[in-house]
Amino acid sequence: MRILVAIKRVIDPYVNIRVKTDESxxxxxxxxxxxxxxxxxxxxxxxRLREQNIAxxxxxxxxxxxxxxxxxxxxxxxxxxxxxxxxxxxxxxxLNIAKCLQAIVxxxxxxxxxxxxxxxxxxNNQTGQMLAGLLQWSQGTFVSxxxxxxxxxxxxxxxxxxxxTLVLSLPAVITTDLRLxxxxxxxxxxxxxxxxxxxxxxxxxxxxxxLKPRSQILKVESPKIREAGVILENVQQLVKRLREQxxxx
Numbered sequence: 001m002r003i004l005v006a007i008k009r010v011i012d013p014y015v016n017i018r019v020k021t022d023e024s025x026x027x028x029x030x031x032x033x034x035x036x037x038x039x040x041x042x043x044x045x046x047x048r049l050r051e052q053n054i055a056x057x058x059x060x061x062x063x064x065x066x067x068x069x070x071x072x073x074x075x076x077x078x079x080x081x082x083x084x085x086x087x088x089x090x091x092x093x094x095l096n097i098a099k100c101l102q103a104i105v106x107x108x109x110x111x112x113x114x115x116x117x118x119x120x121x122x123x124n125n126q127t128g129q130m131l132a133g134l135l136q137w138s139q140g141t142f143v144s145x146x147x148x149x150x151x152x153x154x155x156x157x158x159x160x161x162x163x164x165t166l167v168l169s170l171p172a173v174i175t176t177d178l179r180l181x182x183x184x185x186x187x188x189x190x191x192x193x194x195x196x197x198x199x200x201x202x203x204x205x206x207x208x209x210x211l212k213p214r215s216q217i218l219k220v221e222s223p224k225i226r227e228a229g230v231i232l233e234n235v236q237q238l239v240k241r242l243r244e245q246x247x248x249x
Contacts, residue, residue, distance in 0.1 A: 002057045003046045004110040006101055007039040007075055009068045010121045019222050026121070026220060035071040038116025040078075040183040041176040045146055046114055047079040048181065054148050057081050059108060063088055063100050069199060076194035077186035083199040084108075086207070094126035096211040101127070102134045103207040110171070112153070117142050117175040128175035138168035144179040 011017065011026070012034040018027040049055040060075035062068040063086040072083035086100050105113065118125040132139035144163070145156035153168050158177050168174075186194075204211060232238050 001049070001055045001112065002059065002108065002110040003049065003055050004059050004061060004101075004105065004108060004113045005039070005042050005046050005075065005080065006097075006113065006115045006127070007043065007060055007062050007071055008036045008116075008119045008121075009033050009062060009064055009071045010036045010119055013037060013120055019220050023219050023221060025217060033067070033070070035074050036116055036119045036121075037183075038118060038120070038176060038178070040116075041178065041180050042114040042116050042174075043075050043078050043080065044181045044183040045174075045176055046112075047184075049112075049146075049148065050079070052148070055112075059084060059110065061086070061101070061104055063092060063097060065089055072199055073194050074186065076197045076199075077191045078184060079190070080197075082197055085199055085201045087201055087203050088211075092211060093213055093215060094122075094124045095130055095214070096209075097127050098130035098134055099209055099211065100204070100207065101131050103209060104202075105131075105135060112171065113137075113173045115173070115175050117177055128173055132173040135171070135173065138170070138172040139174070140166050140168050140172065141175045142177045143174050144177045146174065146180060 010033065011028065012032040015032050020027050043060065046055060046058045050058060058080040059082055060072050060080040061084040062072050066087060068085055072085060076083055084104060092100070101113065113131065115128045117128065128141060129139060140155035140157055142157045142159070143155045144158050147154040149167070151170050153170060153172055155166050155168060155174060157164050157166065158179070232241065
């Protein structure tokens, strides 16, 4: 079995986010970047399948600027066998990312594609579903449990009403939720070994894609600063305060 894991380079989740002065987007210059946390879970899921002698090869793919090689090397240090970088200087919409992944799937013929359910920068939660639609593959989203069964995969997915169990026929697309696993840390020997692993570089033109944007960001603003709360002595004071703010009748 060959597994393709899509990963994204994002602003480190522990960094204080700042909006650009012209409000055109989020400031990324001289900001610490890292592997998206949901994608780290996706890599861990693939590695565990290989440790169970289910997967034969794990390919990590990222789409973006040359600096994305850093997170691909991270994935290789964690246990991926090789990497692919689709070199593209501008951010892409989820549909165009899905089209890139579709082209890579056509080249690599994986049995399973695993992605994080969303990236922490855009929070779109669309790429996995769109990729499955383009490929016309089975899909399991928000997966918190994963079990392989011959040519099928059983997943437990988190939905609004609780948990839903699905059995998917391969090939399939899976997006990972937080409770699927706890990602491991790369060891120093594996970090050194990762430097010898191959990363292939491709361009959008080489994939034969024309990725025109379908939307435009008009303005990005910081959220309003939340006012400090107050402590009230009893329910009567609470009701009075709410009535003063026209929040209760």
